[in-house]
Amino acid sequence: MSKDLLEKAKTLEPMNPNKSTALFGGESSGILNWNDIAYPHWYKMYKRLIGNYWQADEVNMSDDLRQFASLTDEEQDAYLKIIGLLSTLDAPQTRTALLLSLYATDPSVQSIMAVIAQQEAVHNESYSYVLSSVVSFDEQNASFQLGRTDPVLLERNEMIMRQYNAFVEEPSVENILKTLVYTSLLEGMFFYSGFAFFYHLARQNKMVGTSTMISYINRDELEHGRFIAELFRATLHENPDLNTGEFSDWVYSRFSESVDLEIEWSTYVLGNIDGIDLDEMAGYIKYRANKMLRMIGLDDIYPEHTENPMKWIRAYADNFDSTKTDFFEQKSRQYTKTSDLNGFDDL
Numbered sequence: 001m002s003k004d005l006l007e008k009a010k011t012l013e014p015m016n017p018n019k020s021t022a023l024f025g026g027e028s029s030g031i032l033n034w035n036d037i038a039y040p041h042w043y044k045m046y047k048r049l050i051g052n053y054w055q056a057d058e059v060n061m062s063d064d065l066r067q068f069a070s071l072t073d074e075e076q077d078a079y080l081k082i083i084g085l086l087s088t089l090d091a092p093q094t095r096t097a098l099l100l101s102l103y104a105t106d107p108s109v110q111s112i113m114a115v116i117a118q119q120e121a122v123h124n125e126s127y128s129y130v131l132s133s134v135v136s137f138d139e140q141n142a143s144f145q146l147g148r149t150d151p152v153l154l155e156r157n158e159m160i161m162r163q164y165n166a167f168v169e170e171p172s173v174e175n176i177l178k179t180l181v182y183t184s185l186l187e188g189m190f191f192y193s194g195f196a197f198f199y200h201l202a203r204q205n206k207m208v209g210t211s212t213m214i215s216y217i218n219r220d221e222l223e224h225g226r227f228i229a230e231l232f233r234a235t236l237h238e239n240p241d242l243n244t245g246e247f248s249d250w251v252y253s254r255f256s257e258s259v260d261l262e263i264e265w266s267t268y269v270l271g272n273i274d275g276i277d278l279d280e281m282a283g284y285i286k287y288r289a290n291k292m293l294r295m296i297g298l299d300d301i302y303p304e305h306t307e308n309p310m311k312w313i314r315a316y317a318d319n320f321d322s323t324k325t326d327f328f329e330q331k332s333r334q335y336t337k338t339s340d341l342n343g344f345d346d347l
């Protein structure tokens with residue numbers, strides 16, 4: 001595979017055309033006319049992303065503050081560990097979106113990445129916000145230290161950390177594609193056992209403020225995952241020399257390795273939580289992995305997990321298609337019934 005290093009895209013270059021000649025390593029003037037872009041349907045993705053705008057402190061945490069002390073010790077521990085995990089995974093997303101944008105020679109990609117980066121900044125703020133609402137400053141800090149200190153978490157994040165840093169040191173198209181693979185794993189799978197824990201609490205009417213916040217993050221991540229998968233497929237299509245059997249084998253290996261680590265992590269963090277079935281969670285993780293593989297143009301690797309085994313989770317996604325005003329009314333969420341008929345299969 002090619003190791004040719006890319007240069008950062010020029011900011012303005014009037015000699016180049018407005019419509020880019022390639023996503024990475026091409027030419028463009030830097031002027032963005034959304035009606036003259038290389039992948040016209042990406043305008044819709046941009047509009048969907050920007051339509052999801054929200055801010056952390058729009059969510060009322062007063063009930064959660066009262067309820068946190070009544071959670072079992074195991075639930076409190078999992079709550080803090082999972083926020084620690086989410087903050088560790090989401091922190092690099094703001095910067096990785098920026099880095100992809102710096103090397104993208106297509107101005108529509110730069111703008112979409114700017115919106116994604118802004119949303120990742122809000123996600124990170126929201127983890128500080130929920131923790132500062134429910135625990136002391138020392139406990140908040142302890143949770144944010146986990147990504148640096150917890151051995152299971154460190155092992156779980158090792159591969160993604162290596163790939164993200166490799167892209168910083170060697171900005172090649174190959175490393176961009178590999179970074180996009182990890183980004184789609186992150187946006188489409190790594191977060192989801194953590195999300196499921198908060199929906200499990202909300203299902204018992206516990207910590208509904210936190211789960212509302214998690215729903216917003218979840219909605220953003222699904223949209224990010226969709227765009228990252230599009231960007232991956234388009235970049236691979238533009239670089240056919242990298243589209244090899246060896247590379248798809250690499251992707252399949254990263255997926256199965258990540259699924260194993262994710263199952264190990266969910267057992268570690270959710271093993272003592274009443275009402276969570278770990279086999280079902282493992283099935284859910286495999287279902288999410290299949291889904292992301294299909295989105296990036298590959299095949300399922302877990303043929304026995306093509307259906308979501310945790311259908312109740314869909315209840316927490318019912319409002320994703322509603323207007324923002326409805327979505328912010330937490331009370332309607334609490335009465336939402338699980339239904340298999342709503343057709344929502346993204347979770």
Ligand code: ZN
Pocket residue numbers: 090093119120123217221
């Ligand atoms: Zn995020």
Ligand code: ZN
Pocket residue numbers: 093120187220221224
């Ligand atoms: Zn994201």
